Amino acid sequence: MSKTIVxxxxxxxYVSVERLIDSRLVGVPVLLGGVGDRGVVASCSxxxxxxxxxxxxxxKMARQLCPQGVVIKGNAGTYSKYSKTVTEIIKEAVPVLExxxxxxxxxxxxxxxxxxxxxxxxxxxxxxxxxxxxxxISFGMSINKTVSKVATGEAxxxxxxxxxxxxxxxxxxxxxxxxxxxxxxxTAFMLNRMGVQKIHTLQEMPLELLEKAFGKNGKMMWQxxxxxxxxxxxxxxxxxSISTERTFMKDTIDVxxxxxxxxxxxxxxxxxxxxxxxxxxxxxxxLRYSDFQTVSKQKRIPYTAADHTLIQYASELFDSLYSRxxxxxxxxxxxxxxxxxxxxxxxxxxxxxxxxxxQAMDKMKQRYxxxxxxxxxxxxxxxxGRGNPFSGEPNVVPAxxxx
Amino acid sequence: MKFIVNxxxxxxxxxxxxxxxxxxxxxxxxxHFLFDIKDGKLTITGTDLxxxxxxxxxxxxxxxxxxxxxxxxxxxxxxxxxxxxxxFTVQVDKNTIELKSEFGRYKxxxxxxxxxxxxxxxxxxxxxxMSSGVLSSSIAQTMFASGNDELRxxxxxxxxxxxxxxxxxxATDANRLVxxxxxxxxxxxxxxxxxxxxxxxxxxxxxxxxxxxxKVDFNDSNAFFTFGDVSLICRLIDERYPDYKAVIPTENPxxxxxxxxDFLNSVKRISIFGNKTTNQxxxxxxxxxxxxxxxxxxxxxEAVERLGCDYAGEDMEIGFNSKLLIEMLQNISTPDxxxxxxxxxxxxIILPSKNIDDEQLLMLIMPMMIASxx
Numbered sequence: 001m002s003k004t005i006v007x008x009x010x011x012x013x014y015v016s017v018e019r020l021i022d023s024r025l026v027g028v029p030v031l032l033g034g035v036g037d038r039g040v041v042a043s044c045s046x047x048x049x050x051x052x053x054x055x056x057x058x059x060k061m062a063r064q065l066c067p068q069g070v071v072i073k074g075n076a077g078t079y080s081k082y083s084k085t086v087t088e089i090i091k092e093a094v095p096v097l098e099x100x101x102x103x104x105x106x107x108x109x110x111x112x113x114x115x116x117x118x119x120x121x122x123x124x125x126x127x128x129x130x131x132x133x134x135x136x137i138s139f140g141m142s143i144n145k146t147v148s149k150v151a152t153g154e155a156x157x158x159x160x161x162x163x164x165x166x167x168x169x170x171x172x173x174x175x176x177x178x179x180x181x182x183x184x185x186x187t188a189f190m191l192n193r194m195g196v197q198k199i200h201t202l203q204e205m206p207l208e209l210l211e212k213a214f215g216k217n218g219k220m221m222w223q224x225x226x227x228x229x230x231x232x233x234x235x236x237x238x239x240x241s242i243s244t245e246r247t248f249m250k251d252t253i254d255v256x257x258x259x260x261x262x263x264x265x266x267x268x269x270x271x272x273x274x275x276x277x278x279x280x281x282x283x284x285x286x287l288r289y290s291d292f293q294t295v296s297k298q299k300r301i302p303y304t305a306a307d308h309t310l311i312q313y314a315s316e317l318f319d320s321l322y323s324r325x326x327x328x329x330x331x332x333x334x335x336x337x338x339x340x341x342x343x344x345x346x347x348x349x350x351x352x353x354x355x356x357x358x359q360a361m362d363k364m365k366q367r368y369x370x371x372x373x374x375x376x377x378x379x380x381x382x383x384x385g386r387g388n389p390f391s392g393e394p395n396v397v398p399a400x401x402x403x
Numbered sequence: 404m405k406f407i408v409n410x411x412x413x414x415x416x417x418x419x420x421x422x423x424x425x426x427x428x429x430x431x432x433x434x435h436f437l438f439d440i441k442d443g444k445l446t447i448t449g450t451d452l453x454x455x456x457x458x459x460x461x462x463x464x465x466x467x468x469x470x471x472x473x474x475x476x477x478x479x480x481x482x483x484x485x486x487x488x489x490x491f492t493v494q495v496d497k498n499t500i501e502l503k504s505e506f507g508r509y510k511x512x513x514x515x516x517x518x519x520x521x522x523x524x525x526x527x528x529x530x531x532x533m534s535s536g537v538l539s540s541s542i543a544q545t546m547f548a549s550g551n552d553e554l555r556x557x558x559x560x561x562x563x564x565x566x567x568x569x570x571x572x573x574a575t576d577a578n579r580l581v582x583x584x585x586x587x588x589x590x591x592x593x594x595x596x597x598x599x600x601x602x603x604x605x606x607x608x609x610x611x612x613x614x615x616x617x618k619v620d621f622n623d624s625n626a627f628f629t630f631g632d633v634s635l636i637c638r639l640i641d642e643r644y645p646d647y648k649a650v651i652p653t654e655n656p657x658x659x660x661x662x663x664x665d666f667l668n669s670v671k672r673i674s675i676f677g678n679k680t681t682n683q684x685x686x687x688x689x690x691x692x693x694x695x696x697x698x699x700x701x702x703x704x705e706a707v708e709r710l711g712c713d714y715a716g717e718d719m720e721i722g723f724n725s726k727l728l729i730e731m732l733q734n735i736s737t738p739d740x741x742x743x744x745x746x747x748x749x750x751x752i753i754l755p756s757k758n759i760d761d762e763q764l765l766m767l768i769m770p771m772m773i774a775s776x777x
Contacts, residue, residue, distance in 0.1 A: 238701065274772070274774065275774075277700060277774055279681060302552075303680065303681060305772070339678055339680035339681050340678040340680075340681065340683075340698075340699060340700040340701050341677075341678045341680070341681025341682075341683035341771060342681070342683055342722050342771035342772040342774070343771060343772040344578055344681070344724055344769065344771050345578075345748065345769040345770055345771065345772060346577045346769065347575060347577045347578065347579075347580060347647075347650050347750070347767075347769050348577055348645050348650065349577070352746065352748040352749045355748040355772055356746075356748055358772075359748075359772070359774075362774075
């Protein structure tokens with residue numbers, strides 16, 4: 001039996017939220033993202049898109065293309081709040097929901113045709129979301145996730161589209177290969193060089209040829225082009241690791257500053273670990289030099305959630321990783337191999353006063369926010385906190401921030 | 404030259420010694436037994452350079468001889484033979500050994516005994532005698548708590564402290580600690596050393612469980628154990644043992660008395676529902692009620708049990724690793740135990756309700772940090 005999958009996507013979500021808060025932004029080109037020269041456009045309004053701006057572009061370039069655009073820094077917390085409201089509305093109406101990112105939802109309406117009429121239900125749901133939150137949303141409906149997502153892209157902005165059963169291949173055929181979710185700039189370029197522009201060509205190509213050229217991904221590409229996608233909905237995203245990273249406003253070679261940044265990041269992540277009643281057994285550090293060479297190093301460690309242990313490992317990794325005398329553009333810290341439970345206190349390395357201190361600090365942070373109390377070396381680093389990463393919600397992609 | 408020996412008798416001895424031999428040694432001769440026959444007495448030695456063991460038995464022989472025999476072939480042959488006398492014919496100049504059984508002849512190539520590493524001899528620096536049974540039980544009681552982390556080498560062994568008229572055995576992996584004090588051992592000297600795990604395992608499997616006298620000699624680098632016809636020599640772990648006494652809390656105002664088996668069974672059941680990696684369980688004590696609970700936040704499993712207990716102290720909640728707790732509870736023999744606690748972030752001490760004979764047992768377990776603790 002074929003399935004009925006709906007993909008919903010909030011149109012220019014960040015911009016739409018900003019417009020709800022400040023109506024002066026309606027009708028003008030809006031650029032949202034990092035405000036510095038190093039910033040990246042996280043979202044832009046349709047007005048700005050006519051100037052050639054797209055998300056992911058550097059803010060510097062976007063400003064040149066669209067000088068009259070209003071630049072906003074954005075606030076991840078506000079977006080999470082609005083996203084949650086939308087989630088609540090959808091949750092009430094559908095049986096299975098996957099929230100794949102802050103503004104995208106997949107729902108499985110298989111078998112509901114009998115009682116409600118799937119298309120009617122989805123249309124009414126779309127209207128209700130716009131009515132209750134004021135946010136424009138689009139949806140696509142078909143037999144699987146891939147086709148639905150492509151359909152949403154075609155329906156946008158503020159519209160809907162239904163691909164009838166059996167029409168999936170003809171629907172995809174005239175579209176550019178870039179519309180398939182897994183095909184990015186690089187793959188599209190490679191396909192173009194092979195003479196493949198439209199999905200139609202991809203559909204006609206023998207599977208073996210694609211497998212030869214792209215390996216495992218080639219098979220998936222072919223399947224998606226032929227509207228074959230059996231991937232199920234994932235109602236809950238389990239966190240396998242938590243991480244944070246930061247691009248500097250200006251590349252730096254100041255080791256003290258770099259180390260303080262690492263310490264601040266570890267402190268923040270360790271708090272998030274303890275707050276989520278987790279421990280980790282893998283720590284990794286990532287560095288990007290000013291020439292964009294990116295290096296990372298990881299280490300397996302005994303299960304822990306204690307700041308001082310993690311900071312020690314992080315510093316050791318940083319010291320062994322930072323070998324070139326070249327400026328650093330970005331640092332990042334990731335804690336992986338998580339397990340549920342408390343930190344096992346060590347007989348010789350941990351002091352019960354230190355453990356009590358962490359507990360007291362965690363309490364203050366829970367009440368007054370992650371910046372309420374910190375190590376003095378980490379004082380000047382702001383904006384690392386982003387709520388509880390273990391809520392099962394997908395990551396908020398923050399407007400790229402600079403240090 | 405020739406000697407005649409009974410297969411079972413020889414096999415028995417060889418199996419004890421084979422514990423020292425590693426499967427892929429650095430020097431090829433280390434996977435051999437050294438056979439040394441002198442005045443009708445066969446001494447068998449095995450070593451991995453760190454730990455060596457030798458034992459002896461009487462054989463019928465016509466002259467003295469020394470040769471190294473491949474251990475695996477020798478053991479496999481003896482295992483495959485029924486109990487019967489076998490004749491060994493050794494030709495030292497050709498390094499050959501020929502076995503003759505009821506069924507036929509088996510020839511194997513050995514190595515020159517002079518190439519076999521020299522085993523350290525006990526120097527009469529320090530020595531004392533103790534009962535084999537006491538040594539065996541002290542090792543069994545402590546060894547399970549020792550660590551496996553090669554980066555903390557000192558914690559991989561058992562720390563032995565000797566005093567004029569008692570001896571203390573300590574093992575810890577930094578998460579739990581076991582200390583056994585024996586007042587029936589009278590070393591007569593004050594000293595200490597760390598015994599490595601391999602030697603402890605060998606001692607545990609070879610020491611007789613009775614009052615056979617065991618002679619302990621030691622110097623700065625080696626310890627020598629002699630009991631019955633066996634002597635075991637091991638290199639000591641050359642590290643400083645951490646100051647374990649400083650980390651045992653002395654002020655523990657909260658005392659919990661309960662039945663060991665009931666508690667152990669409860670913990671075993673509850674631990675099934677906890678996280679499989681951290682094995683955390685939470686223990687909450689209010690008045691005379693003990694609540695044991697566990698949950699796995701990833702899989703949403705949870706379990707709670709209530710148990711009656713005798714408690715004097717403040718109400719508290721504390722988290723422990725159930726795996727460590729179970730191991731410790733299984734290594735206490737008394738029907739009742741006392742758990743002493745101070746705060747949820749400090750060590751819990753587990754004691755038998757009363758000490759047996761001349762043995763004083765103390766177990767310590769470090770808690771796990773719990774969010775709701777204050």
